[in-house]
Amino acid sequence: MDLRFHVYASEPGATCNTYPSGAGSPPVQARYSEEQRAENARERDTVLAEWAETDPEGHDEWRKASAELSNGSDAPRAGWAALVYERDGIRLVDPCAYCQSCRARRR
Numbered sequence: 001m002d003l004r005f006h007v008y009a010s011e012p013g014a015t016c017n018t019y020p021s022g023a024g025s026p027p028v029q030a031r032y033s034e035e036q037r038a039e040n041a042r043e044r045d046t047v048l049a050e051w052a053e054t055d056p057e058g059h060d061e062w063r064k065a066s067a068e069l070s071n072g073s074d075a076p077r078a079g080w081a082a083l084v085y086e087r088d089g090i091r092l093v094d095p096c097a098y099c100q101s102c103r104a105r106r107r
Contacts, residue, residue, distance in 0.1 A: 003051070003095045004085060006044035010037050011090050055100045062098040069093050 008014055009032055017027035052059040069091060085094040096102060
């Protein structure tokens with residue numbers, strides 16, 4: 001799993017596909033349980049701590065953009081098309097856009 005997934009899946013209202021009729025049946029959207037969200041939050045926090053340690057510049061830029069977005073700013077949308085990840089009415093700043101590899105490709 002990647003950081004984008006854990007950031008999304010730890011948010012209230014995040015959903016995933018379930019298959020109550022078994023494999024091969026059409027998927028049914030279901031919200032993550034509190035336990036699943038808590039597990040994803042732990043994973044998210046572990047990966048974020050590792051990112052902050054190995055790439056503090058990217059981590060800080062992502063934190064700032066996330067704060068701007070949560071304050072209602074559309075500034076994180078400027079420039080890089082994949083900055084904002086939207087699903088299920090949840091808007092998040094995509095951490096991938098701030099990783100060291102992606103930043104190097106844009107320079």
